[in-house]
Amino acid sequence: MRGEIENKKTQKKKKKEIRDKYPPPQMFVFSAMTLPPSTSTATNTENGFRRVDGLQRPKTLLRKQNEENPDGNDPDGATSPSSSRKKSYDNAPALESLEKLRYILHQLNSGQLPLEDLKRNIEYAALVLETAYMDETRRICDEDDDLAEVTPETVPDEVREWLAATFTRQNAGKKRDKPKFKSVANAIRTGIFFEKLFRKQQVVQCPIPPEIAELMKEVCTWSFSPFQLNEVSEGHALKYVGFELFNRYGFMDRFKVPLTALENYLSALEVGYSKHNNPYHNVVHAADVTQSSHFMLSQTGLANSLGDLELLAVLFGALIHDYEHTGHTNNFHIQSQSQFAMLYNDRSVLENHHVSSCFRLMKEDDKNILTHLTRDEYKELRNMVIEIVLATDMSTHFMQIKTMKSMLSLPEGIDKNKALCLIVHACDISHPAKPWNLHERWTEGVLEEFFRQGDLEASMGLPYSPLCDRHTVHVADSQIGFIDFIVEPTMVVCGELLVKMVEPLVSLPPSDSLFPPSVDGGDDKSPSNALSPLPDLRNSSTSPSSIRKIPLNYAGKLDIPTPWMKFLHENKAHWKERAAKEEEERKAKEAAEAEAAATQAEENKENGVTVN
Numbered sequence: 001m002r003g004e005i006e007n008k009k010t011q012k013k014k015k016k017e018i019r020d021k022y023p024p025p026q027m028f029v030f031s032a033m034t035l036p037p038s039t040s041t042a043t044n045t046e047n048g049f050r051r052v053d054g055l056q057r058p059k060t061l062l063r064k065q066n067e068e069n070p071d072g073n074d075p076d077g078a079t080s081p082s083s084s085r086k087k088s089y090d091n092a093p094a095l096e097s098l099e100k101l102r103y104i105l106h107q108l109n110s111g112q113l114p115l116e117d118l119k120r121n122i123e124y125a126a127l128v129l130e131t132a133y134m135d136e137t138r139r140i141c142d143e144d145d146d147l148a149e150v151t152p153e154t155v156p157d158e159v160r161e162w163l164a165a166t167f168t169r170q171n172a173g174k175k176r177d178k179p180k181f182k183s184v185a186n187a188i189r190t191g192i193f194f195e196k197l198f199r200k201q202q203v204v205q206c207p208i209p210p211e212i213a214e215l216m217k218e219v220c221t222w223s224f225s226p227f228q229l230n231e232v233s234e235g236h237a238l239k240y241v242g243f244e245l246f247n248r249y250g251f252m253d254r255f256k257v258p259l260t261a262l263e264n265y266l267s268a269l270e271v272g273y274s275k276h277n278n279p280y281h282n283v284v285h286a287a288d289v290t291q292s293s294h295f296m297l298s299q300t301g302l303a304n305s306l307g308d309l310e311l312l313a314v315l316f317g318a319l320i321h322d323y324e325h326t327g328h329t330n331n332f333h334i335q336s337q338s339q340f341a342m343l344y345n346d347r348s349v350l351e352n353h354h355v356s357s358c359f360r361l362m363k364e365d366d367k368n369i370l371t372h373l374t375r376d377e378y379k380e381l382r383n384m385v386i387e388i389v390l391a392t393d394m395s396t397h398f399m400q401i402k403t404m405k406s407m408l409s410l411p412e413g414i415d416k417n418k419a420l421c422l423i424v425h426a427c428d429i430s431h432p433a434k435p436w437n438l439h440e441r442w443t444e445g446v447l448e449e450f451f452r453q454g455d456l457e458a459s460m461g462l463p464y465s466p467l468c469d470r471h472t473v474h475v476a477d478s479q480i481g482f483i484d485f486i487v488e489p490t491m492v493v494c495g496e497l498l499v500k501m502v503e504p505l506v507s508l509p510p511s512d513s514l515f516p517p518s519v520d521g522g523d524d525k526s527p528s529n530a531l532s533p534l535p536d537l538r539n540s541s542t543s544p545s546s547i548r549k550i551p552l553n554y555a556g557k558l559d560i561p562t563p564w565m566k567f568l569h570e571n572k573a574h575w576k577e578r579a580a581k582e583e584e585e586r587k588a589k590e591a592a593e594a595e596a597a598a599t600q601a602e603e604n605k606e607n608g609v610t611v612n
Contacts, residue, residue: 317388433564
């Protein structure tokens with residue numbers, strides 16, 4: 001009996017410690033102008049960028065391990081990720097979670113996350129957490145008694161036994177209501193959602209000037225202008241696009257990318273892209289291909305079928321795909337027997353240099369953005385990135401198209417790696433599929449780069465490469481041929497590829513792992529159903545997980561946007577008009593020259609001049 005009372009005394013002290021450490025929550029008011037005093041908004045500045053400090057990531061509220069499953073393993077033998085933390089529901093800091101929710105609401109009210117429905121659901125999640133905390137506090141208080149205050153020295157054992165039997169609740173026969181499975185599932189869904197949302201507030205936040213922030217709002221559009229971004233950012237388009245997408249996709253948290261390493265790496269990429277002062281293969285082109293790849297992933301639904309590592313491979317491959325481009329073609333390197341051609345044995349000379357140099361950059365500790373990947377993750381990512389960058393070699397173009405058409409004609413699934421390679425390759429040559437003002441500027445840049453190569457070839461006694469003689473090239477005709485035979489067929493295949501990869505996802509139900517169920521989803525009257533549900537991930541353009549939305553039309557059918565087809569047709573029409581005009585000018589010039597020659601011949605004849 002003495003041991004039982006001492007045990008209860010110990011339990012009493014533990015309960016008192018819990019109450020002292022986590023007092024019952026007070027009423028609070030969400031304000032757009034203030035934050036709770038306990039919530040820190042201090043920032044630490046590091047290399048021009050800042051983190052949000054003073055807030056821990058939300059801790060998952062866990063129930064004590066079930067007696068039937070003390071090791072935290074699921075029925076299939078897998079160990080629960082939470083089991084290693086040894087956190088019990090009794091010790092969960094609920095108030096800290098509420099403070100985090102208040103901070104997120106402050107972000108909404110200050111305009112950083114202007115989503116009205118998200119705001120309502122944050123309040124609803126706070127209600128879930130607060131209710132869970134109050135239930136647990138009430139349970140502790142209900143179980144509390146003063147018997148532990150009776151020390152063994154004050155009363156005889158017999159009296160203590162009587163006190164225990166008379167004035168305390170007995171465990172025998174006592175049944176505690178188990179939480180409904182649906183309520184637990186809703187709480188878990190809410191926790192996962194806020195883990196993802198709060199994670200967005202924890203990652204790198206760049207003090208972006210207002211004019212750049214305004215431009216970055218268009219980063220999910222096909223008409224995004226990297227030229228304008230580069231001008232406003234004073235030559236740092238690649239850095240801003242890189243930071244934006246690493247944050248948007250959650251790579252900073254998922255792969256624990258060091259902030260300083262990312263900044264140093266992107267800066268090194270910009271230096272490499274500017275090394276040869278190319279009019280086309282430069283920082284702006286890298287930013288354009290990366291942003292276009294992002295559109296293909298996020299606005300078509302493709303991201304739903306890819307894992308985090310595959311998403312990283314696509315965007316990282318796009319960022320580095322033309323690093324230290326010399327402004328010359330592979331054929332020029334082979335014909336001129338350059339050092340690169342000797343090093344890479346005439347095989348995808350530039351592409352091998354791009355990917356090799358970029359991975360060598362990460363051998364420097366201050367630029368290693370992949371330092372926290374596991375050995376297997378690094379190996380898999382490296383293999384995918386190498387394959388993606390090598391596939392940007394234009395000599396592989398027709399083989400890629402042929403292979404993909406063959407895959408599309410078969411009922412089996414598509415090789416995912418080959419699909420990702422084709423998507424980045426398509427984005428690499430997609431400027432004729434962009435709005436005319438962008439396409440025209442890209443055309444001027446790429447032709448000037450060709451012409452510079454032609455000038456170098458002439459000085460070296462080499463024959464002109466195609467489209468490299470600035471005196472003979474017909475710009476309009478060259479672009480019409482490029483669109484008809486290269487770009488348009490590629491974009492058509494790309495559209496078919498996206499449909500085949502995304503269409504199977506349409507029939508799947510909305511993800512239960514991210515969002516609470518609909519109000520009409522059941523009869524449960526738990527707090528998790530008290531407010532409007534979060535929007536369906538597949539249809540929400542403002543969802544924090546919008547990179548994984550599936551584009552559906554009003555009838556709920558897959559409707560993948562293909563703005564490139566419209567611009568391709570418009571641009572080809574522009575070039576045809578220009579080609580017709582150039583043809584008229586050429587004929588007029590030829591006629592004028594012929595007329596001048598005839599007049600000169602007539603004059604020579606009259607003057608008796610003989611022309612040999």
